[in-house]
Amino acid sequence: MGFTIAEKILARVSGKDSVRAGDEVMAKPDYVIAYDFPGYTDVYFRQMKEDFGIERVAEPDRFAIFIDHMVPATAPKEEELHIGTRTWCAENNVALYERRGIGHQVAAEVGYAVPGAFVVHFDGHISQLGTFGTLAMGIRRNLLEAFVRERISIKVPQTVRVNLTGTLQKGVMARDVFHHLVRTMGPASCRFQVLEIGGPALSQISTEGLQTITGLAMFTGAVTAIVNPDKERLDYALARARKQLEPVCSDPDASYSAVYEIDLDNLEPLVVIPPTPANSHNLSEFLGLEIHAGYLGSCASGRLDDLRIAAKILEGRQVKPGFQLNIVPTSQEIMAAAGREGLISTLVEAGAFVSSPSCDYCFGRIATMTAKQRAVSTGTLNVRGRMGSPDSEIYLCNAATVAASAIEGALADPRKYL
Amino acid sequence: MSLQNLHGRVAFVFDEINFDVDQIVGVKNIKITDIEELAAAAMKSYDPEFHDKVKPGDIIVGNHNFGYGHPHYPPMRAMQHLGIAGVIAESFSPGYWRGEISMGFPQVSCPGILDLVKRWDEVEVDWEKNEVRNLTRGTSLPIEPLSFADREMLDAGGLIGYLKRPMPVS
Numbered sequence: 001m002g003f004t005i006a007e008k009i010l011a012r013v014s015g016k017d018s019v020r021a022g023d024e025v026m027a028k029p030d031y032v033i034a035y036d037f038p039g040y041t042d043v044y045f046r047q048m049k050e051d052f053g054i055e056r057v058a059e060p061d062r063f064a065i066f067i068d069h070m071v072p073a074t075a076p077k078e079e080e081l082h083i084g085t086r087t088w089c090a091e092n093n094v095a096l097y098e099r100r101g102i103g104h105q106v107a108a109e110v111g112y113a114v115p116g117a118f119v120v121h122f123d124g125h126i127s128q129l130g131t132f133g134t135l136a137m138g139i140r141r142n143l144l145e146a147f148v149r150e151r152i153s154i155k156v157p158q159t160v161r162v163n164l165t166g167t168l169q170k171g172v173m174a175r176d177v178f179h180h181l182v183r184t185m186g187p188a189s190c191r192f193q194v195l196e197i198g199g200p201a202l203s204q205i206s207t208e209g210l211q212t213i214t215g216l217a218m219f220t221g222a223v224t225a226i227v228n229p230d231k232e233r234l235d236y237a238l239a240r241a242r243k244q245l246e247p248v249c250s251d252p253d254a255s256y257s258a259v260y261e262i263d264l265d266n267l268e269p270l271v272v273i274p275p276t277p278a279n280s281h282n283l284s285e286f287l288g289l290e291i292h293a294g295y296l297g298s299c300a301s302g303r304l305d306d307l308r309i310a311a312k313i314l315e316g317r318q319v320k321p322g323f324q325l326n327i328v329p330t331s332q333e334i335m336a337a338a339g340r341e342g343l344i345s346t347l348v349e350a351g352a353f354v355s356s357p358s359c360d361y362c363f364g365r366i367a368t369m370t371a372k373q374r375a376v377s378t379g380t381l382n383v384r385g386r387m388g389s390p391d392s393e394i395y396l397c398n399a400a401t402v403a404a405s406a407i408e409g410a411l412a413d414p415r416k417y418l
Numbered sequence: 419m420s421l422q423n424l425h426g427r428v429a430f431v432f433d434e435i436n437f438d439v440d441q442i443v444g445v446k447n448i449k450i451t452d453i454e455e456l457a458a459a460a461m462k463s464y465d466p467e468f469h470d471k472v473k474p475g476d477i478i479v480g481n482h483n484f485g486y487g488h489p490h491y492p493p494m495r496a497m498q499h500l501g502i503a504g505v506i507a508e509s510f511s512p513g514y515w516r517g518e519i520s521m522g523f524p525q526v527s528c529p530g531i532l533d534l535v536k537r538w539d540e541v542e543v544d545w546e547k548n549e550v551r552n553l554t555r556g557t558s559l560p561i562e563p564l565s566f567a568d569r570e571m572l573d574a575g576g577l578i579g580y581l582k583r584p585m586p587v588s
Contacts, residue, residue, distance in 0.1 A: 024566050026586060051578055124513060140517045141577060148581055153567035187436055188483035192512045221483065223512055276487060278436050383438060383487050385445035 002251025004159040005226055006194040009135040009248060013118045014151075021158040021255070026151035030117040030243070033126060034143060035066040035103045035359075036085035040122055044147050045088045052148045059150075060093040061242075064112060066103030067096065069359045101331025101357035104128050104215060104299040109333050111240040115229050115247035120146050125299050125380060128215030130226035131207060132237035133247055135194075137224045157223055158257040159250075160190045163199030166265035171415035173309070173398040174209025175301065175378065177262075178216045179270045179280040185260055187278035191221035193257060196250065198228060201264050207233055208303040215300050216380065219277040269414060272396035274382045283401060289411040291395070293375040294402045295387070297328030297355075298362040301378030306399035307338045311346040313403040313417040319351035320409035325402075327352045328361050352406070362386075376405045421573050424504045424524060424543035426475035428535050430464065437480055438487035439514060442497065448490050453499050460496035472500050477541065479531055480507035485514020494518055504543065506531050506550060506561075519568050522576030526550065527562040534559050545569075 003011070003018060011018050014025035034041050048054045057063055065085060070078040082098070089096035100106045104125050112119060115133035119126060124138030139145075145152045162181060181195075195217050197210075205213065210227060217225035228249035229237065238247075269283040296302060296310055307329060319325045327347055329335035335357060338344050348354055360366045362379040369375060369388030374395065377387070382394035397405075400414030407417070440448055447459040461468035478497065484507035494505075504524035508531055518525050526543050528534070528550050535541055539554040543561065551558040564572070566586065574580040 047578065052581070138513070140513060141520045142516060144577060145581060149585055151585065153586065155565045155567070187486055188509065188511070191483065191509065192515075218513060221486075221511060276436060276438065278486065381488050383440070383445070385448070386488075390445040 001255050002253040004194070004196065004254045004256070005133065005228055005248055005250045006135055006159055006196070007156060009116055009118050010154065010156050012116070019156045021156050023156045025154060025156060027118060027154050028151045029120045029146055030062065030114065031064060031112050031119045032062055032143070032146040033064045033066070033103065033107055033112060033119060033121045035068050035123070036081055037069055038081055040141070041065065042081060042084055044144050045084065047144060048147050054148055057092050057094065057147065063092070063094040064107065065089050065094060065096050066100075066106060067098040068101065068103045068106070068357070069363060070365065071099055071358045071360065099332070101333065102299045102359055105211070105303070105330045105334070108132065108211070108237070109240065109331060111242040113237050114241045114243055114245055115234060115237050116245040120152065124218040125215045127217045127222070127224040128211045128299065130214040130217070130224055131210040132233050133226060133229035133249070135224060135226055138218070157192060157194050159194040159196050159254070160222070161196050161198065161256040161259045163259065163261050164197065164201035164205070164264060165199055165261060166201055166263040168201070168204050168264045169267065171400055171413075171418050172264075172267050172269055173305070173400060174205050174212045175398040176267055176270045177205065177264065178213045179272055179396070180267055181262060182219055182278060183270070183280035184262060185220060187219060188221045189258070190217070193222055195220055195222040195225040196227070196256070197225060199261070202227065203230065206305055207236055208305045211303065212300050269398055269401055271401070271411065272382055274393045274395065275384045277381060277396070283397065283411065283413060286395070286411050287413060290374065291323070291376050291405050291410055292373045293324040293326070293369060294406045295326050295328075295361055295375060295377040295379055296399050296402045297326070297330065298379040299330065299359070300380050301399050302328055302330035303334055304337060306378065307334070307343045307347070308341070309400045309414075310403035311343040313400060313414055314350035314352065314407070315346050317350055317407050319406045323406050323409050325352045325406040326355065326361055328355045329357055331357050376402045376411065378402055421545040421569060423545060424475075424477055424526070426477050426503055426541070427473065428479050428537050428539050428541060429472045429476035429502065430461070430468065431479045431532070431535070431537050432484070433481050433532065435481045436483045436486040439485050439489050439493045440487065442493035448492055450492065453495060456492050456496040457499040460493065460500060469500060472502065474501035475503050476501055477504045477506055478502055479535055480505060481532060482508040483511050484509065485511040489514040489517060491517060491521065494521070494523055498523060506541070506543065508532060519571050520577040522572060522574070522579070524572055528559055530559045
C-alpha cells in the first residue's frame with residue numbers, strides 16, 4: 001500500500017522512514033508563520049519569555065511574521081501592536097513582511113510555499129499553500145508549541161481524495177467549485193482529514209483558483225488541503241522557494257478514507273446563503289435579491305483572475321448609484337500587475353472603490369453594514385456580524401457575481417455580461 | 419496520568435448540526451472580554467433562566483460537527499464560568515476542538531450521545547473505560563479515545579501546562 005503526499009511530508013519532518021494516518025508523531029515544521037494579532041502573536045512573544053524563559057527563537061529562518069491585519073492602523077493601540085511585532089522580529093532576526101498584502105498570498109510569493117514542506121500557522125486559511133504541494137495547517141493557539149519547541153505533536157491525518165472531472169463553464173469559477181464540494185460532500189465530510197484534490201479537470205483550474213479552493217478547506221472540516229503539484233504549480237513555487245526539497249506526490253495506490261468524483265460540466269455559479277458557509281445554492285435560485293454592498297478581495301479572492309473577470313464585466317458599465325463596491329487586490333504584487341494590465345483604471349472608472357491590500361475588509365474590522373443591509377462577498381465567511389451588524393447579511397459568491405451584482409444592485413448572473 | 423472523570427447533569431442539548439458556538443453569547447457580544455459580562459450574555463436566547471439552573475460540574479451536549487464556522491473562545495469561557503465542565507457531542511469541528519482542548523476544556527466525541535441522554539440526565543464520562551454513562555437511565559456508550567497529546571493537554575490544564583512538561587518522545 002502506497003502513501004499519501006501528507007503521509008510522506010509528515011514522515012520526513014518527523015524523522016521517520018514512513019508514517020501512516022493515525023500515527024502520533026513529533027514533527028518539525030519547515031516554517032512557522034503568523035500575522036500579528038492581539039491575543040495571538042503578542043501573547044506568544046510574552047509567553048515565550050515569561051512562561052518558558054526563551055529569549056530568542058532557535059532557528060529564525062524557520063519563522064515568518066506578517067503585518068496584514070489592521071493595515072493601515074487607525075488607532076495608536078493598533079500601531080503599538082505593530083511596533084511590538086517589529087521589535088520582536090528585529091530582536092529575533094525573524095523575517096517580517098509588512099504592507100505587502102495578505103500573508104497567506106504573500107507567503108507563496110516570497111517562497112514559503114515550498115513543495116513538500118510542512119508549514120504551520122494559527123490561521124487555517126494558510127491551507128492555500130497546498131496549491132503548491134505544501135502541507136500547511138492552521139493549529140490555532142497551539143502554534144505556541146512551535147515557538148517554544150522544535151517539534152510539535154501531531155496525529156497524522158487521513159486523506160479524502162477528490163477527483164475533478166468535466167469542464168468548467170463560462171462564468172463559473174474556482175470559488176464555485178469549492179462551494180460545490182461543500183454542497184456535495186457536506187461540511188463535515190473531511191473532518192480532521194486532509195482534502196487532496198486531483199483528477200483530469202485539475203489542470204483547468206488556474207493556480208490562483210486553486211489557492212481559493214485550498215484556502216477554504218476548513219469549511220469541509222479538513223485540517224488542510226493539498227494537490228500533487230503539476231508543472232505549472234512547480235514552476236511558480238520552485239522559482240521562489242526558500243529552500244530545496246524533493247517535491248513529493250501521493251502514490252497511485254495510496255490509501256484514502258473516501259474518494260469523491262466531482263463533475264464540473266453542469267456546475268453553475270453558486271451563492272452561499274447566510275449565516276453559514278455550509279449553505280450553498282445555485283445562484284439562479286436567488287437572482288434579483290436586493291443587494292447594497294459588494295466586496296471583492298480576501299485571501300480567498302482578489303487575485304488577477306478575479307480582478308480580470310470583474311474588469312471585463314464592469315468595463316464600459318457603471319456600479320449602480322448608492323451601491324458600495326469595495327475591491328481589494330490581495331497583495332502589492334497583484335495590485336501592481338493589475339495596474340500594468342489596466343484593470344485598476346477600468347474598475348475605478350466603473351465606480352469601484354479600490355483599496356490597497358489588507359485583511360481589514362474581511363475579518364470584521366471595516367464592518368459597517370447596518371441591520372437589513374445585504375452584501376455579496378468573496379470574503380471567507382458569511383457568519384453573522386462579519387461585515388457589521390449581526391442583522392446584516394453576507395452572500396458569498398465568485399468575483400464575477402460580485403461585479404454583475406454591483407451593476408444591478410441585486411444578485412445578478414454574471415454570464416450575461418461575459 | 420489520571421484525567422478526572424466528568425460527572426454532572428446535562429444542562430443543555432444543542433441539537434443543531436454544524437452548530438456555531440458564537441451563538442451561545444451572540445455575535446454582538448463576541449468581543450466582550452469581561453467574564454462576568456460575557457457570562458451574563460451567555461444562553462440568553464436559548465434559556466433565559468439557564469444561569470439559575472446550571473450547577474458546577476454540569477456538561478452540555480451537541481450534535482454533529484459541533485463548533486463549525488469560525489469559532490471564538492469567549493462563548494466557552496462564559497460557559498466554564500457558569501460551571502460547565504465539558505462538552506459531549508456526536509462529533510466536532512477540528513478548529514473548535516483544537517482551540518478548546520488547548521484551553522484545557524474537556525471535549526468528548528461520542529457518536530450516539532443525542533439518543534443516550536435527555537436534558538437534566540446525570541452522566542459520567544469515564545476516560546479510563548472510554549465511555550459515557552447515563553446514570554439516570556443506566557445506559558452507556560463508548561467515546562472516541564483522546565489522542566495522547568490531547569489527553570496530556572487536558573491533564574495539564576491546557577497548552578501552557580502541557581508545554582511545560584517534558585517533550586514526548588515519538
